[in-house]
Amino acid sequence: MSEPIPAIKKFSDLANPTVFLGLTARIVPFLAVATALLFAVGLYLSFTTEGDYQQGETVRIMYVHVPAAWLSMMCYSIMAASALGTLVWRHPLADVSAKAAAPLGAGFTFLALITGSLWGKPMWGTWWEWDARLTSVFVLFLMYLGLIALMRAFDDPARAARVSAVLILIGFVNIPIIKFSVEWWNTLHQPASVMRMGGSAIDPEFLRPLLVMAAAFTLLFFTLHFLAIRNEIWRRRVSAQRRLAARMANREA
Amino acid sequence: MSHAFYVNLSYAAAVLVVLALTLWTYLDGKAQQRALKELEAAGIRRRSAAHQEEKGQP
Numbered sequence: 120m121s122e123p124i125p126a127i128k129k130f131s132d133l134a135n136p137t138v139f140l141g142l143t144a145r146i147v148p149f150l151a152v153a154t155a156l157l158f159a160v161g162l163y164l165s166f167t168t169e170g171d172y173q174q175g176e177t178v179r180i181m182y183v184h185v186p187a188a189w190l191s192m193m194c195y196s197i198m199a200a201s202a203l204g205t206l207v208w209r210h211p212l213a214d215v216s217a218k219a220a221a222p223l224g225a226g227f228t229f230l231a232l233i234t235g236s237l238w239g240k241p242m243w244g245t246w247w248e249w250d251a252r253l254t255s256v257f258v259l260f261l262m263y264l265g266l267i268a269l270m271r272a273f274d275d276p277a278r279a280a281r282v283s284a285v286l287i288l289i290g291f292v293n294i295p296i297i298k299f300s301v302e303w304w305n306t307l308h309q310p311a312s313v314m315r316m317g318g319s320a321i322d323p324e325f326l327r328p329l330l331v332m333a334a335a336f337t338l339l340f341f342t343l344h345f346l347a348i349r350n351e352i353w354r355r356r357v358s359a360q361r362r363l364a365a366r367m368a369n370r371e372a
Numbered sequence: 373m374s375h376a377f378y379v380n381l382s383y384a385a386a387v388l389v390v391l392a393l394t395l396w397t398y399l400d401g402k403a404q405q406r407a408l409k410e411l412e413a414a415g416i417r418r419r420s421a422a423h424q425e426e427k428g429q430p
Contacts, residue, residue: 176375183386223393230389234382241378339390346397353404357411364416 134211136352143349150342157335164328171325177241182328184234185313186336187227191259192294194224194340198266199291202284212348214280215355217287218270219347223340225263232260243307251300252308255293262290276355 132138161182171178198220204213235253236246247253266283273279301310312320319326 176379179379180382183382187386187389222396226389226393230386233385233389237378237382237385241373241375343393343397346401350397350400350404353401353408357404357407360408360411360416364411364414367416 136212136215139212140349140352143345147342147345150338150345154335154338154342157331157338161328161332161335164331168324168328174242177238178325180234180238181325182332184231184238185329186333187234188231188256189333190336190340191224191228191231191256192297193337194220194227195259195263195287195291195294197344198224198287199294202287205280205284206288212352214276214284215348215351216344217280217283219351220344221263221267221270223343223347225260225267227336227340228256228260228263232256248307250306250308251304252297252306255297255300259293259297262293266290 165179165182170176198217201213201217201220204210205217232253235256239248240246266286269286270279270283273282298311300306301308313326313329321329
């Protein structure tokens with residue numbers, strides 16, 4: 120866009136959509152390149168490191184399953200923070216951020232469910248089990264879909280923002296349930312092994328590709344989130360200008 | 373079935389989901405940009421952009 124970009128002097132300046140668009144144009148190329156580099160290293164490590172003595176080759180599924188599952192929860196947490204931004208501070212970009220994040224969250228949750236299933240079949244002997252972890256993640260997926268539908272069900276974006284922000288915050292109760300489900304209930308899913316008290320329980324051979332892939336997926340998420348926010352800002356400008364055009368046409372007629 | 377089958381299918385699913393999200397974001401951006409250009413060509417400007425023009429600013 121050829122518009123001049125106002126300078127960013129304080130955090131609240133980012134509430135100005137034009138400032139945010141300028142920032143996006145500047146940082147997305149760096150984010151995209153870093154994402155591609157991390158994926159190159161991550162995929163190389165994923166396929167060159169050794170298999171596990173029990174899981175064999177299927178341990179490689181973990182290098183996409185675990186990052187996707189982390190992102191599914193991180194994305195929802197970002198949406199919850201955005202919902203607070205909408206309801207408490209009435210930040211003009213907060214609900215844009217929540218709306219832009221929802222399809223990304225749904226995509227990564229879907230990936231976590233699919234890859235988990237593909238790991239479960241050879242390792243557990245079943246594609247699916249209604250245990251607490253799997254069920255709570257499935258509920259998270261359904262919540263993403265419900266929120267996507269709700270955010271698009273209103274003509275007035277301000278109303279959609281308030282209603283969906285309330286629902287996002289109610290649904291946030293599911294995030295600690297997902298995280299601690301493996302400790303509170305006797306699940307088929309194994310308990311946490313990376314982020315746990317007493318440090319990681321994973322051999323560095325597996326931890327290295329896992330962390331690089333997690334970083335790659337996280338940067339991918341932020342790249343796409345920035346771009347999706349930009350798209351949503353443009354979409355709102357388009358609809359505002361169409362309304363303006365309709366009003367002008369009315370006046371002429 | 374061999375472990376490689378499940379591993380390959382998992383990575384294929386990951387590639388599909390990542391490509392779908394990236395492509396959707398890219399195409400959505402293109403569509404919005406096109407709509408903005410069409411509106412601008414039809415003489416509909418953002419109020420702030422129109423004000424700046426009146427004031428003689430770029």
